[in-house]
Amino acid sequence: MNSNPATTTPTSGAGATEVAPASSPTFSPLYQQIKALITQGLESGEWKPGEIIPSEVELAARYKVSQGTVRKAIDELAADNLLVRRQGKGTFVATHNEDRVQFRFLRLLPDDGDVHPHVSRLLECKRLRAPAEIARQLDLKPADPVVLIKRLLQFDGETTVFDEIWLPGAVFRGLTAERLAEYKGPLYAMFETEFGTRMIRATEKVRAIAADPSVAELLNVAEGFPLLSVERVSYTYGDRPVEVRRGWYVTTGYYYQNDLS
């Protein structure tokens, strides 16, 4: 269990009977090791999104640690949005499917606060060789195959967002315009259920830019109109980048919401 350099033998540490925290350089707490083991189970597909994972008592037995240690590991994984606790029921693998919190990755809200469902209009879905910049961001070799998706989002009938989405071709083998068109629900839900790739976190760079002619036409605004430019890189398990997304947002009647805390 304990993979620290100094300790492999159970000692009398911490009132424990099975394992003991190491007492030397590069000390790693037991619960972090458990956290890594559970993450491994998620990544390997042992427990799939939406499914329940073994109870705390079971995991404690499996890993030969106390329930409290498993609890702390799960606590952190839940804080990272990898797991979801439900009292009385169990602990579940987080999913983009039934989470009513799908707005974790879409920060554009209407000024009047109402909840308008949005509609996606697919423009294009093609495969090509990665441009240098995209390859760099996706951690691919230049000219590796990638998928490029272009789409519009309409909020309440108004065309508000234009997206260019770049995905590694190797991971998204078999992704076609047809399958995209068929699928109902959020893109990330599809990626998760159809391609086994779950988006964990993302970083965004936001800028104000002037609409160029092509984008202006798509979004029904004048050339030079101020748009929000949003460059997103999304990561999956192990902090591996698996999506680069460039969005152009019309922010009249809508705003990009952010909470600093």
Place this chain on the structure above:
Amino acid sequence: MNSNPATTTPTSGAGATEVAPASSPTFSPLYQQIKALITQGLESGEWKPGEIIPSEVELAARYKVSQGTVRKAIDELAADNLLVRRQGKGTFVATHNEDRVQFRFLRLLPDDGDVHPHVSRLLECKRLRAPAEIARQLDLKPADPVVLIKRLLQFDGETTVFDEIWLPGAVFRGLTAERLAEYKGPLYAMFETEFGTRMIRATEKVRAIAADPSVAELLNVAEGFPLLSVERVSYTYGDRPVEVRRGWYVTTGYYYQNDLS
């Protein structure tokens, strides 16, 4: 200690000897009550920003609970950035002064990733009666006194940000242009040390807009130039709003950073 409706008498609950969790409607965990008590101490000024608070053992004794319960309360307060734990030293009240993480509230970063210190240029600081919209956001009565600060931020010599900052006059009594000019360091550090008001969290609404003539001149850009408009409302203890800030950002060579997790 326990303020639940059903329980005031110590029972034999949870292996405890002093208190017990309630067993009825509107149940509130002990550690949350402790959390509230500690927050109260912060708000009342018993422990000031930068100071150390009593050790976990001391607090446990004071509140007649176990150290583990105090620990959980402090854990959450640390997660909320109200406290800072330092192993071997103690637990401290968070401060905007010596935190090297002052970029929690300034999300504008240069494209090249370098760390350019920014310089503030005060344009104006006057007192007036709150416009209706500002009064609403600050939870004041219309025409209540407010302070309005206008300033520019220069990054590496370039004028990049224009800010209009609205503060409740009652709280910021004695805030003048002179005192602002004197003070070195972040604005929030000054608010904290000089006016006893600590900013805890904020929400921002970001939009792309065209520069109007007056702002264009201040920022050295053409009229109509795309700017990032950032509307911030900041809150202090008890989620009371104490600042409304409107910022205009030039995002050429800079971007607004956001992390979705």
Place this chain on the structure above:
DNA sequence: CAGTGGTCTAGACCACGTG
């Protein structure tokens, strides 16, 4: 009722920082 996560306690030992 049994099983799950949630709370609480008590006590041990470890790692860190400072005398």
Place this chain on the structure above:
DNA sequence: ACGTGGTCTAGACCACTGT
């Protein structure tokens, strides 16, 4: 050497959800 927070355990009971 001592005090601080950090980790780990063991065991009890509570709250919630299903059978």
